[in-house]
Amino acid sequence: MDWLPKDPRIAEELLRLHDADARSTAERRARGGFKPEENTDDIVRLGSEYLALSPEEGRFVYMMAMGAQARTVVEFGASFGISTLYFAAALKETGGRLITTEVHPDKCAALRDTFARAGVEDIVTLLEGDARETLRQVQGPVDVLFLDGWKSMYLPVLDLLTPALRPGAMVIGDNLDHGSAQPYADHVSDPANGFLTQILGRTGLSVKLA
């Protein structure tokens, strides 16, 4: 890992989580990977899977939050908190806050412990439950929206939060190579819907037009 956020408690938690993710991914590969019917939006079955950002992707979302000098970031899909901690590191520097979401109860319990160890409880609010419901309470203006929950829900979550996004807000959609993210990719790729979008590898980077 060539870079980690400078905050020592966040860096230590990230090292632990990346290591645990690598072990869990190796075990899954040894079992033959996901079976086609497992690679679905099945919340309970994937409750022990990290499905997390790589260190490079984590650095990317940190850079986006820092570049935007974000005060409010919203995350759809925390899992065990790897992306969450990269955002929290940036927000510690910008003086901002992060609202994150997770539906799996075991993951929510683990997240609360992680946030305490990393010392970011005052920056991060975890909304436990289905983000399509819990995010209804978000007040704008939102500077950065990160989409990394189940891909078929990207567009409903974006629709829910679009009124709260400030002009120029950034929307980062991970894994747009998944077929179920296509309705979202089509929506943000049409400027008539109020976004300009660049696809970088499998990540969509969109900006909300004024």
Ligand SMILES: C[S@@+](CC[C@H](N)C(=O)[O-])C[C@H]1O[C@@H](n2cnc3c(N)ncnc32)[C@H](O)[C@@H]1O
């Ligand atoms: C790809 S993982 C997120 C990985 C995480 N961003 C990271 O980098 O560590 C997707 C997560 O979204 C959660 N999720 C899926 N649908 C959800 C929903 N409707 N509401 C809240 N969380 C959801 C899943 O339980 C899963 O933990």
